[in-house]
Amino acid sequence: MTRFLPVMSLLFVGCPAGDSAKGDSDDTSGGYVDTGDVTETGETGDSDDTGVPDTGVEGGLAALDAWPSGLTVNVGAAWSVRVVGTDKAGVRAVYTAATFASADTAVATVDARGVVTAVGAGSTTVEVVAEGFTVELDVAVRSTLEATVTVLDAATGGPIAKATVWTNETEVETDASGVATVSVASAGAINITAWETSEWYAVSVLDTISRDVILRLKRVDEREPSAQLHGDVDFSGMLDAEAAEEVFGLASGSVQGPLPLFQIDDLLADDRNLDYYGVDVAVPSNLFVKGHLEDYYADAFPGPVAVWGLGGPVPIAELTAGLSGTGDAMALLIDHLDDLRWGVNGGLTASAGATTEAPLAPSVAFTDSARVALPSLSAGFEGTEEQLVCTFDGSDDGWVLTGLAMGTGVLDVRRVPAGSVTGSDRSAVWTMAQVGGIGSGPTGIAVAAAADDGASTLAFPDFQDIPTIDAWSFNTRQLDLAVDPDASLVRITMVDPRGRVHELFAGGSWSGVVDKHNDDFQRPTADITVQSLAILDGSFEQGVTDGSLAPESHEVESVSTCLLD
Numbered sequence: 001m002t003r004f005l006p007v008m009s010l011l012f013v014g015c016p017a018g019d020s021a022k023g024d025s026d027d028t029s030g031g032y033v034d035t036g037d038v039t040e041t042g043e044t045g046d047s048d049d050t051g052v053p054d055t056g057v058e059g060g061l062a063a064l065d066a067w068p069s070g071l072t073v074n075v076g077a078a079w080s081v082r083v084v085g086t087d088k089a090g091v092r093a094v095y096t097a098a099t100f101a102s103a104d105t106a107v108a109t110v111d112a113r114g115v116v117t118a119v120g121a122g123s124t125t126v127e128v129v130a131e132g133f134t135v136e137l138d139v140a141v142r143s144t145l146e147a148t149v150t151v152l153d154a155a156t157g158g159p160i161a162k163a164t165v166w167t168n169e170t171e172v173e174t175d176a177s178g179v180a181t182v183s184v185a186s187a188g189a190i191n192i193t194a195w196e197t198s199e200w201y202a203v204s205v206l207d208t209i210s211r212d213v214i215l216r217l218k219r220v221d222e223r224e225p226s227a228q229l230h231g232d233v234d235f236s237g238m239l240d241a242e243a244a245e246e247v248f249g250l251a252s253g254s255v256q257g258p259l260p261l262f263q264i265d266d267l268l269a270d271d272r273n274l275d276y277y278g279v280d281v282a283v284p285s286n287l288f289v290k291g292h293l294e295d296y297y298a299d300a301f302p303g304p305v306a307v308w309g310l311g312g313p314v315p316i317a318e319l320t321a322g323l324s325g326t327g328d329a330m331a332l333l334i335d336h337l338d339d340l341r342w343g344v345n346g347g348l349t350a351s352a353g354a355t356t357e358a359p360l361a362p363s364v365a366f367t368d369s370a371r372v373a374l375p376s377l378s379a380g381f382e383g384t385e386e387q388l389v390c391t392f393d394g395s396d397d398g399w400v401l402t403g404l405a406m407g408t409g410v411l412d413v414r415r416v417p418a419g420s421v422t423g424s425d426r427s428a429v430w431t432m433a434q435v436g437g438i439g440s441g442p443t444g445i446a447v448a449a450a451a452d453d454g455a456s457t458l459a460f461p462d463f464q465d466i467p468t469i470d471a472w473s474f475n476t477r478q479l480d481l482a483v484d485p486d487a488s489l490v491r492i493t494m495v496d497p498r499g500r501v502h503e504l505f506a507g508g509s510w511s512g513v514v515d516k517h518n519d520d521f522q523r524p525t526a527d528i529t530v531q532s533l534a535i536l537d538g539s540f541e542q543g544v545t546d547g548s549l550a551p552e553s554h555e556v557e558s559v560s561t562c563l564l565d
Helices: 004-009 316-320 326-335 540-546
Strands: 061-067 071-074 078-080 082-087 092-094 099-102 108-110 115-118 122-130 133-142 146-153 164-167 170-173 179-183 189-196 200-209 212-217 227-232 245-253 271-276 279-284 287-289 295-300 303-315 341-350 355-357 368-373 387-395 398-407 410-415 426-434 445-451 468-473 478-482 489-495 501-506 511-515 527-535 556-564
Touching (some): 061 122, 082 122, 099 108, 108 122, 115 133, 146 189, 164 179, 170 179, 189 212, 227 341, 245 295, 303 316, 303 326, 303 398, 341 355, 341 398, 368 398, 368 426, 387 410, 478 489, 501 540
Parallel strands (some): 071 133, 146 212, 200 501, 227 355
Antiparallel strands (some): 061 082, 099 122, 108 115, 146 179, 164 170, 245 287, 245 303, 303 341, 368 410, 426 445, 445 556, 489 501
């Protein structure tokens, strides 16, 4: 039975990325290398370099939206207007046939592609017109070359005083109102980083035009779950095991974060010891085994939460032989899904530093299905990979796993009946593929998520190319990376061995060198996650100014993830 430990400890572990680090090299250039026409809204233009994406809205407009609005910029700044139309069927897409006009061309001009250029101090509006709809965007232009950065607590909205704000070559501390005014060399793109080392982790915005910016920092202790769920497991609703079988299962707290961005290992709690047929093993503490471990412990974030679990009989021989990684273990669960039972306990409230008792009694069979047309895999995949597919139902208690499948093409994903999650207000389907197959080792992964209305076959957008990390140097604190050319938003998360976090955002397709400029973050190693997303609603500028920069605030079309150890 000695193979039980590595099998179960890998059951929901996420996969490392496509390219490993090349070491702490000093060969990086030390500056940002622009490899494309990156604009404020993340649009990179179409294949013939006209700057107009090859998409449009069919069937006539029912609504028109445009961004960014309310910009305060310096003379010489230039950015693209992002226009999204909604057709009469409710489908939203980038709109390419709008016309643009500036109310005062002495303040700002706009060309036929929607590129706005600030030419003189003052205020004006840019008018966007399409099929009888009009949207006005406010623009304020100042003659001084500066960026005004306001640093706020993401949780309370209150100012953070004495935070450091860095822009390219200048560092300034925020005042009591959380404001720092930084001189810049030009009106062109700059990098902005803000940090306060005692309580908040650092946030950087890459290649944004110098303007008024609001950055909201999260407290360090908000990054990891600080609450715990615990409960006894009632096995009476599960099928009994035969002589050569074992009844086992998993429990997990609901996913509180953005569904497309969670890592599989977020579903695991810390290990605990189990005497399994006389063999001492350490298994995830949210694993339960009838006759051996009949309760569970699961990590959770404070606030409203639910706990879900599934379990049932599985042949012991299949648990202990031939399972080489996460993919094989997931395939084992899916192979026996018809014998597993599912349950959820919702309406709970988790408290920081405390354990909430939440018994679990899986008894619901997987009798429904969701029909899913999976995306095609991007460059880097071999073409033989199966995709792991999960369905989730969301409520005020968070997202709860309700279905599983693995395969290619169009799948019928086995799931529990609709309505099993009390108060569920939406459903989503999440799919992941890994180069070489799930659980195959240090290769790339790509993830996509889409809303599920249950009305017809759910068709995913195609996966983007897998992000790659070429080099990381702790001496110069520089990072070389490349992402999909069609990405609208790039998020880079660095975590050092102490748990110190630095998060960087770029407003569109991006490739180059990052210098993170946080003196407290100078560790020789770091876990680095790169996520490149295609988003439809909103814009990078909107996210910076209103605090909704995180991808969960947008309608996500696809996401790719890369992890470097």
